[in-house]
Amino acid sequence: MTDAPLLDVENLWVKFRTRSGVFDAVRGISFTLGKERLGIVGESGSGKSMTGRAVLRLIRPPGFIEADRLDVHGEDILSLPEKRMRKLRGGRVSMIMQDPKFSLNPVMTVGQQLVEALRAHENVSRSQARQRALEVLDEVAIRDPKRVIDLYPHEVSGGMGQRIMIAMMLLPNPEILIADEPTSALDVSVQLQVLDIVDKLVRDRGMGLMFISHDLNLVAKFCDRIIIMYAGRIVETCKASELRNAQHPYTLGLLNSVPDLEHPRDHLEVLKRDPAWREAPSVSARQ
């Protein structure tokens, strides 16, 4: 990669103060994100979502972030004032959450929310904003934007809700899109559809995508590069195309634990967690 990365993270720690001392959720990871699709995979509790949130400084007390470097497009966000941070969130860096049911405002129509999201970041009139909202709804493959824009979130299906979320995040033209399990609340048949949309938008607009998921096979299909996390550290990183050559037993375990329709097995492989994985130093995923 010749130009500076969109996101540059070095030695990132996310810690939580608890009654029994400080708990480390993310333990010193380093990675960069260019104009590429980067997948972050791990089980629950591996720190993958915390990593995504840390990039937006969305960790609330008693949690806190420490890092040697946390740059978004050359701007050090560790020291930014909260006011500037709010411009950044949703403006240059957007996040798609897991469940549209909990992330859309239930008492505002889709259109009101889209217009609000855009006007928070750009100085545009209401009617212009509405026009842009209609365009972006069309872009995420919603068939009848004129009808959908005046619906309330409970009137749309889960898949459509998630596409509306994506539309909202795309409105201010972000450079980095963080997708935290964007499809795990959706049906298999809708999943691919939503992912295709994300994929197309990321390619067309030249964004950087951080795709957080627990499903390694899914990530392998949709990303260029994969980071595999365990207990707050990166245990392995590789190109998606080279995943089949992965070495780490944890990666192999994740791959083999998925039931496969075409290759039936009597028993699925179960991860045998080795305490040594926990202690092994983090692999750097900087490029």
Added chain:
Amino acid sequence: MNAVTVKNLNVWFGAGADRSFAVRDVNFDVANGESFGLVGESGSGKSTILRAIAGLVPTWSGEMTVAGETLGPKRSKSFYSKVQMVFQDPYASLHPRQTVDRVLSEAMSLHGVQNVDTRIAQLLDDVGLGTGFRFRYPHQLSGGQRQRVAIARSLACGPSILLLDEPTSALDVSVQAEILNLLVDLRREHKLTYIMVSHDLGVVGHLCERIGVMKEGRFEEVLTVEDMRRSKAESPYTRHLLESSINSIR
């Protein structure tokens, strides 16, 4: 003999002009010891069939015979000692202020099971938890451990039929594998009959022999997993589902 026979099942919600059918004219039977899967997208009525069998939806018509008992509007007590259900979300299906011990002993005392003490220890062993978990609260357990407790509870009264409503969709893939293995083992040891709902064809294919594919409340087709593997699905919808299920890269 069939464990479950369902004929012309219709289930609806709402009354008068608002009445909408969630399940329409569904027929299937499940042999003793068989494992039958129901697949379809959300809103296709697959969970509603399970809930109708379990007696959680009163508005249904048709004929249902479960474990030799023809079902009426109310379920008898003996019905629940033969048929039990495991729900989707292990975080929501356990009482947050009851220990594992209390959850299991309550299920047993409802059905008049003797030797509750030894049975609990045995149940916990069966689901791979061990007695160390006996006096824990749900918040002290992980998602997979909670689902094991929920399965132990459903086995507490010694049922022969388990209704599984997406038992692994709230879990990580690695934990999902553990629970699926557990379900395979339990079925073999206790000679159980399963009816399982899932939207993941891989999961259903792993656990079931026959699959009913649902769309908009109706059965598109019923086929064996073997046929599905050899892509002998007849209906275009099933083929679409097969295509969109993500295959392993290995």
